[in-house]
Amino acid sequence: MYALQSLVVFNNGAADIKLLATYFERIFTVDLGNYYRIFQEIRIRKGNRTAFLKSLIERLTQRMDDADENPKQYL
Secondary structure, eight states: OHHHHHHHHHHGGOOOHHHHHHHHHHTTTTTOHHHHHHHHHTOSSSOOHHHHHHHHHHHHHHHHHHHHHGGGGGG
8 A cells, every 4th residue: 555655546646545545445355454553564674674565576577477488378
């Protein structure tokens, strides 16, 4: 949510985190809990603070590479 807000994806950047959290909770039927605290915990990490996003990028890149090699499998 914070990354999407940083890229001004929703409402030209006017959507605040609380609005985004409410939206994501509703569409994914999930309770995000205290997302402000979680963001703070991510900020103070010593290692890779964006480990999940890095994993997403790696998996998507791998999937695209696999699709390039076996295009029929991904139709």
